[in-house]
Amino acid sequence: MTARRFVISGRVQGVGFRYFVMMLARERCLAGWTRNLPDGRVEVLAQGEAADLDGLRAELAEGPRHAQVEDVESGETEADPALSGFSVRH
Numbered sequence: 001m002t003a004r005r006f007v008i009s010g011r012v013q014g015v016g017f018r019y020f021v022m023m024l025a026r027e028r029c030l031a032g033w034t035r036n037l038p039d040g041r042v043e044v045l046a047q048g049e050a051a052d053l054d055g056l057r058a059e060l061a062e063g064p065r066h067a068q069v070e071d072v073e074s075g076e077t078e079a080d081p082a083l084s085g086f087s088v089r090h
Contacts, residue, residue: 001047001048001049001079001081002047002048002049002050002053002076002079003032003045003046003047003076003077003078003079003080004045004046004047004053004057004074004075004076004077005043005044005045005074005075005077006043006044006045006046006056006057006060006072006073006074007037007041007042007043007044007072007073007074008041008042008043008044008060008063008069008071008072008073009040009041009069009070009071009072009073010063010067010068010069010070010071011066011067011068012040012041012042012063012067012068012069013036013040013041013042015063015064015065015066015067016064016066016067017034017042017063017064017067018034018035018036018042018088019088020063020064020067021034021042021044021056021060021088022034022086022087022088024056024059024060025044025046025056025086026086028048028052028055028056029048029052030046030047030048030052030053030056030086031046031047031048031083031084031085031086032044032045032046032047032083032086033045033086033087033088033089034086034087034088034089035088035089035090044056044060045077046086047079047080047083057072057074060072
């Protein structure tokens with residue numbers, strides 16, 4: 001199992017981005033969460049198979065219809081075996 005943290009910048013808040021991420025992650029059977037950051041970016045922590053995380057990153061770069069993604073930062077992080085499901089954090 002691999003875990004990655006993504007930080008997405010651009011017009012990504014107020015456009016349904018977190019729910020878009022949740023649907024993608026659930027389709028790929030990834031565990032983790034997504035949340036808005038105070039600086040206007042969106043953070044995602046996802047874990048699962050490396051190929052599914054690569055696919056998620058590609059889809060994050062596209063974003064939902066009304067978003068304008070400028071950048072997707074990503075990095076490996078430590079997996080949490082207790083983490084299950086995917087949620088939106090507020």
